[in-house]
Amino acid sequence: MGGSGADRARPQGPGPRAVFARTRRSLEIAWRAAPATLTAYGLLNVAAGLLPAAVTLLTKWLLDTLQFGAQAPGVPGALAGEPVRVVVLLGVCTLSTALSGHLVTYLGGRIRREVGLLVQQRLYAKVDGLGGLRRFEDPAFLDRLRLAQTSASSAPEEIIESLFGIVTTALMIAGLLGILVTISPVVTAVTVLAALPALFVQLSLNRSRAGMMWRMSPRLRRQVFYRALMVNPAAIKEARLFGAGGFLLDRMGRETAEVNRAEERVDRRTVAAHAPLALLGALVPAGGLVWMVGAAVRGDFTIGDVSAFVAAVAGVQSALTGTVETLSRAYQALLLMGHYDDVMDTPPDLPVPRFPRPVGPLRTAVRLEDVWFRYTDDGPWVLRGVSLTIPAGRSLALVGLNGAGKSSLVKLLCRMYDPTRGRVLWDGEDIRETDPRELRARMSAVFQDFMAYDLSVRENIAIGALEHADDTGRIREAARDAGADGFAADLPSGYDTMLSREFYQGEADEESGVTLSGGQWQRLAVARALMRRGRDLLIVDEPTSGLDPQAEREVHDRLRALRNGTTTVLVSHRLGAIRGVDRIVVLQDGRITEEGRHAELMALGGEYARLFALQAEGYTGPGEDAGNGGTGNEDAGPEGAGDGDGGHGGTGRDLPGTASGPAVEAIA
Numbered sequence: 001m002g003g004s005g006a007d008r009a010r011p012q013g014p015g016p017r018a019v020f021a022r023t024r025r026s027l028e029i030a031w032r033a034a035p036a037t038l039t040a041y042g043l044l045n046v047a048a049g050l051l052p053a054a055v056t057l058l059t060k061w062l063l064d065t066l067q068f069g070a071q072a073p074g075v076p077g078a079l080a081g082e083p084v085r086v087v088v089l090l091g092v093c094t095l096s097t098a099l100s101g102h103l104v105t106y107l108g109g110r111i112r113r114e115v116g117l118l119v120q121q122r123l124y125a126k127v128d129g130l131g132g133l134r135r136f137e138d139p140a141f142l143d144r145l146r147l148a149q150t151s152a153s154s155a156p157e158e159i160i161e162s163l164f165g166i167v168t169t170a171l172m173i174a175g176l177l178g179i180l181v182t183i184s185p186v187v188t189a190v191t192v193l194a195a196l197p198a199l200f201v202q203l204s205l206n207r208s209r210a211g212m213m214w215r216m217s218p219r220l221r222r223q224v225f226y227r228a229l230m231v232n233p234a235a236i237k238e239a240r241l242f243g244a245g246g247f248l249l250d251r252m253g254r255e256t257a258e259v260n261r262a263e264e265r266v267d268r269r270t271v272a273a274h275a276p277l278a279l280l281g282a283l284v285p286a287g288g289l290v291w292m293v294g295a296a297v298r299g300d301f302t303i304g305d306v307s308a309f310v311a312a313v314a315g316v317q318s319a320l321t322g323t324v325e326t327l328s329r330a331y332q333a334l335l336l337m338g339h340y341d342d343v344m345d346t347p348p349d350l351p352v353p354r355f356p357r358p359v360g361p362l363r364t365a366v367r368l369e370d371v372w373f374r375y376t377d378d379g380p381w382v383l384r385g386v387s388l389t390i391p392a393g394r395s396l397a398l399v400g401l402n403g404a405g406k407s408s409l410v411k412l413l414c415r416m417y418d419p420t421r422g423r424v425l426w427d428g429e430d431i432r433e434t435d436p437r438e439l440r441a442r443m444s445a446v447f448q449d450f451m452a453y454d455l456s457v458r459e460n461i462a463i464g465a466l467e468h469a470d471d472t473g474r475i476r477e478a479a480r481d482a483g484a485d486g487f488a489a490d491l492p493s494g495y496d497t498m499l500s501r502e503f504y505q506g507e508a509d510e511e512s513g514v515t516l517s518g519g520q521w522q523r524l525a526v527a528r529a530l531m532r533r534g535r536d537l538l539i540v541d542e543p544t545s546g547l548d549p550q551a552e553r554e555v556h557d558r559l560r561a562l563r564n565g566t567t568t569v570l571v572s573h574r575l576g577a578i579r580g581v582d583r584i585v586v587l588q589d590g591r592i593t594e595e596g597r598h599a600e601l602m603a604l605g606g607e608y609a610r611l612f613a614l615q616a617e618g619y620t621g622p623g624e625d626a627g628n629g630g631t632g633n634e635d636a637g638p639e640g641a642g643d644g645d646g647g648h649g650g651t652g653r654d655l656p657g658t659a660s661g662p663a664v665e666a667i668a
């Protein structure tokens, strides 16, 4: 979050270099996305800029020709005394003006769509390529990313539109002023001078509006956050039970009111500044017109001059107003483009060497060598000098209380982060020397906070190994192994049934989804991991926390069979389920405190034996001294404080009183 407070205090107006760089980037994107459309758009804008002056001039010539015939002053030879030719030209120009407006809008839309697509692709390819997780836990980066997501597809197109808009109005103003100068340099000077205050006042108002929007943006985002909470099913459950709806509504209302007050202040200043400007804007042309008419009556000006004056003054004024609006939009778009640039220029959090070492099949071991890890530079150590060997083909279980560092260790194994100190070795090679994608291709995993995708059952499983997405046999086998085949086959469209908690497309639509239970989602997550069969390392972080006793038994049996020969790292609070692994490692406060087979650790009588005994008491019912009233049993039991992790904990991580779980079987 560092520095964001100070940054918030002022709108970060882009300097000239940033304006140039962002405009150039926008043009480059538009050129990549739609070169022909961009060229046509540019040419049409130039034409649109020149046409008003042409119409004004032709009108003047027409009137002068009607008044003076072939002797009309200033009318070119071919048109002199030829009002029909002038009318035809005037018609062509008027028609072109009308058509060019529509064409510019159409081409602008095309550019917007093409640019939006390209920018979206680039932004999300960048996000996908960031490699690790660190950036996604940095609030400042997330904030920028959110802004880039909402604005990135529109900002480049708006910058281009503004750029061409400014070119158009500049041409228009230059053309009209050119005509005015030929009529009267004094009138021209007065018109320009009268328009300048409006320009400066508008620019200053724009800046203060942009500043207000910038200062209000955290409030706007919090407002969106409260709004989302009020319709989020998970949040609604709690809001209903705790009666927190009013609290959220009140918070949302307060944020909105604060934003409204700030907008109101800027609106009032705008009105106050505009009143004298409007007066000036009306008086100058009116005064000029009175003077022109008087001079025309005296014979100093022709009727064509008067008509050209009226059209030119009105044209210049409206063009200047348009420029101000365009500049204001450009300013906003340039600010937003800055967020996109920031995201695009973010370096990856996991450096990948230019020539990464290939990751071969695991032959000897994965090894952690004196690994120290913390999530932020000033945060507490989560792992403190962990050294650990996971021999190829063997299974290892990580055990420890909540917050001991088990999941963090797993994330280091998958190279979601690099250790702060120490090394993780794959067959002796530091995994920092490898490409994380290649490394992860050698692994499969079920994470504690697994994903539930609003896709079909088939797709939910196939995501584990998309190269086999069409292999129905493999998908069904993975589902069977995870205990998901039974309920999946019974769904309305079997494996093609859409699973959804959010999308609904109407009663008759097959796309509208079926909602699964927490445990069913978890079985799909296990099936997804099992789709990647034959990988070198299988990581299973709390695979059965939401499963019913029967499914838990089945999944553990299957995992036991699968880990035969597969290098496996298993994290579980169900100590009975992991007692069969080759090695159990106890983590306490980021350090390894015990290590060995189940029997060895039980004989040691340390932390593992204590946790195992506590859990056994839970399963054997209200024993003489089981659990209640003991010493700090809220923390001591591995399940005691486990709810709430990753949004999926809490769903029966332990099932006290059930008589058929593997833990019971193991302990009995």
Ligand SMILES: Nc1ncnc2c1ncn2[C@@H]1O[C@H](COP(=O)(O)OP(=O)(O)OP(=O)(O)O)[C@@H](O)[C@H]1O
Pocket: 137, 375, 382, 400, 401, 402, 403, 404, 405, 406, 407, 408, 409, 448, 642, 645
């Ligand atoms: N993304 C993160 N950013 C900062 N701190 C984190 C992050 N993830 C975990 N931690 C902290 O790291 C410590 C270890 O967490 P970790 O999830 O590794 O524990 P665990 O042993 O897996 O716990 P549990 O049994 O509850 O799953 C905790 O103190 C936690 O608050």
